[in-house]
Amino acid sequence: MKSENITDVMVNVENLNVKFGDKQVVHDVSFQVKSGEIIGLFGISGAGKTTIIRVLTCQLNKKNWNGNVKVTDLNPAQSRNHPKILSNIGYVPQLEGLNLYYELSPMANVETFASTYGLKKKNAKEIAKELFSILDIPEDTWKKRLKKLSGGEKKRVSVAIGLIHQPKILFLDEPTTSILA
Numbered sequence: 001m002k003s004e005n006i007t008d009v010m011v012n013v014e015n016l017n018v019k020f021g022d023k024q025v026v027h028d029v030s031f032q033v034k035s036g037e038i039i040g041l042f043g044i045s046g047a048g049k050t051t052i053i054r055v056l057t058c059q060l061n062k063k064n065w066n067g068n069v070k071v072t073d074l075n076p077a078q079s080r081n082h083p084k085i086l087s088n089i090g091y092v093p094q095l096e097g098l099n100l101y102y103e104l105s106p107m108a109n110v111e112t113f114a115s116t117y118g119l120k121k122k123n124a125k126e127i128a129k130e131l132f133s134i135l136d137i138p139e140d141t142w143k144k145r146l147k148k149l150s151g152g153e154k155k156r157v158s159v160a161i162g163l164i165h166q167p168k169i170l171f172l173d174e175p176t177t178s179i180l181a
């Protein structure tokens with residue numbers, strides 16, 4: 001696989017407009033993210049931040065939006081591009097409940113998602129341990145049922161899931177919720 005240069009554009013958004021029925025929620029938004037860059041979207045509640053992430057993560061029907069959008073070098077408007085885009089991106093939703101199994105342990109959660117990316121269990125476990133350590137998830141919780149973890153610990157598990165397949169791009173929707181006071 002080709003390694004990315006700092007000049008490579010990983011996300012390109014030009015004149016993005018999103019409508020739900022008659023209500024326009026994203027107005028002519030443009031930005032670019034190059035390899036190695038971290039950018040943040042700021043705006044009041046309801047400004048459209050999650051909606052923009054939904055466009056970029058192939059979760060919003062093309063009938064709701066228009067504009068020139070590329071993730072890596074692919075257009076999420078075309079459903080045939082979705083598998084390739086999704087294999088190159090990680091996604092941590094605003095409400096971590098959206099990607100967690102509460103009756104399973106953090107380790108089992110991560111292994112479950114890893115298997116959908118074709119990772120072998122042993123490999124997934126090794127990467128998960130490394131991610132859990134980096135994310136400060138206490139080791140005595142790794143095998144507990146997720147519902148017994150604190151809000152911040154659950155959010156960190158959600159971040160580990162977003163990183164398990166070592167994606168080129170990571171989309172974090174409100175990543176500091178319950179983590180930073």
Ligand SMILES: Nc1ncnc2c1ncn2[C@@H]1O[C@H](COP(=O)(O)OP(=O)(O)OP(=O)(O)O)[C@@H](O)[C@H]1O
Binds near residue numbers: 050
């Ligand atoms: N599926 C939908 N159908 C209709 N309206 C929607 C839909 N999804 C979002 N909206 C509306 O679009 C607007 C933008 O919502 P969005 O979730 O993108 O905001 P946000 O900037 O992420 O807000 P927050 O900071 O509260 O998370 C809101 O007014 C919301 O009610």
Ligand SMILES: [Mg+2]
Binds near residue numbers: 049051094173
């Ligand atoms: Mg939001």
